[in-house]
Amino acid sequence: MFFPISHADVNPIYLVVVGFLIGVLGGFFGVGGSFIAGPALRLAGIDWNFAVGTDLAHIVGKSVVAAKRHRALGNVDLRLGLIMAVGTIAGAEVGAQLIEVFKRAGNVNVVVSVVSIVIYVSISTFMIWESWKTLARAKRFAGPKKSTVPAAKADESAFQHVTKKIQGWRIPPMISLRESGVTISLWIILLVAFVGGLCSGFLGGGAGYIRMPSMVYVLGIPTHLAVGTDLFEIIISASYGTFTHAIKGNVDILIALVMHTGAAIGAQIGAISTQYFAGPKIRLAFVPLPLIGAAIVIYTMFSGHKL
Amino acid sequence: MSPRSKTAVRQTLRAFALELVIYAALVTGYFFAVLHFLGGWLLQLETQHIRVYAVVAILLIIGQAVFLEWVTTSLLRFLRGGRSE
Numbered sequence: 001m002f003f004p005i006s007h008a009d010v011n012p013i014y015l016v017v018v019g020f021l022i023g024v025l026g027g028f029f030g031v032g033g034s035f036i037a038g039p040a041l042r043l044a045g046i047d048w049n050f051a052v053g054t055d056l057a058h059i060v061g062k063s064v065v066a067a068k069r070h071r072a073l074g075n076v077d078l079r080l081g082l083i084m085a086v087g088t089i090a091g092a093e094v095g096a097q098l099i100e101v102f103k104r105a106g107n108v109n110v111v112v113s114v115v116s117i118v119i120y121v122s123i124s125t126f127m128i129w130e131s132w133k134t135l136a137r138a139k140r141f142a143g144p145k146k147s148t149v150p151a152a153k154a155d156e157s158a159f160q161h162v163t164k165k166i167q168g169w170r171i172p173p174m175i176s177l178r179e180s181g182v183t184i185s186l187w188i189i190l191l192v193a194f195v196g197g198l199c200s201g202f203l204g205g206g207a208g209y210i211r212m213p214s215m216v217y218v219l220g221i222p223t224h225l226a227v228g229t230d231l232f233e234i235i236i237s238a239s240y241g242t243f244t245h246a247i248k249g250n251v252d253i254l255i256a257l258v259m260h261t262g263a264a265i266g267a268q269i270g271a272i273s274t275q276y277f278a279g280p281k282i283r284l285a286f287v288p289l290p291l292i293g294a295a296i297v298i299y300t301m302f303s304g305h306k307l
Numbered sequence: 308m309s310p311r312s313k314t315a316v317r318q319t320l321r322a323f324a325l326e327l328v329i330y331a332a333l334v335t336g337y338f339f340a341v342l343h344f345l346g347g348w349l350l351q352l353e354t355q356h357i358r359v360y361a362v363v364a365i366l367l368i369i370g371q372a373v374f375l376e377w378v379t380t381s382l383l384r385f386l387r388g389g390r391s392e
Contacts, residue, residue: 005350064369064372242365246360246361253363254349257341260338260368260372264330264334265330
């Protein structure tokens, strides 16, 4: 099928399947999935600029569907999402400026590649350690005592002692997040969001791979709420990204709509599936995602073939 | 799992599957409607009024997500005779 805006000839079934897979991942883990969607669009022969912009447009739609589903399940903290959107947009702008600095220095590709590999591998390693330890501890202390929290929504973390310390930093103004059951300094929320935005602007994509884990480990948000809130936050930041890319002529909305036909279905399945898994299991299943991202970057670095 | 909760899970999954089938049909129809009625206009906007195109692009993708889900929910409520389930 020919898409006249991007002048690309792509099989729509391929776009629907890619959209569906990314939709399932997004609904389940609260990530945009651009580290897979971007290379997948490139493989279909779509120019790099259109791949990035169009991917963002489809992420907006998919996140709306998944966030609505998570909201119905009580997994979205709107207050936290709105605060985080401010920090994310600011961070994304700084990240984009950093890219320009390294572009002028002539080493942007090497720097971005090395930084992204370090970040992806660090997140995965940390999450394997933490979720493994949490699951082992839960098994050891599993007794006859009944929990008041439904099994699937039960959330423990081996990193909780550090999270509690961070929550104890009383830097005014303190924000009470009733839905998440957390009271924390506004500045810490903004800092977490800013770092996520910085990664998004500097490394590309929505940076859900760093924001979702940091919401759990730094802010102490329960995993299910972190997934839903991250998706809500992605709606705002990806809409902003879509607009800025669209005015540069980088968005083919027809390709995005085809991808979204698959993504909308996948996102609902992913979101519903979170109800059947406890927090540490979701985090453990999350581990391969940043590793896939790292593998793609290593491949492009050594083959010189930009996916 | 007790037989009663098994039945409840089966009913929930069936309702969800029905919702997905209706939603998938609507989403596909939406794309073809946009392609047929707005395809040429979108191409023209992209080349001549890029800012309007950017706004329309976001509205189309959010519209697809919000409007079609509302249609699906309303349709299901109608099919179930007013029960929201």
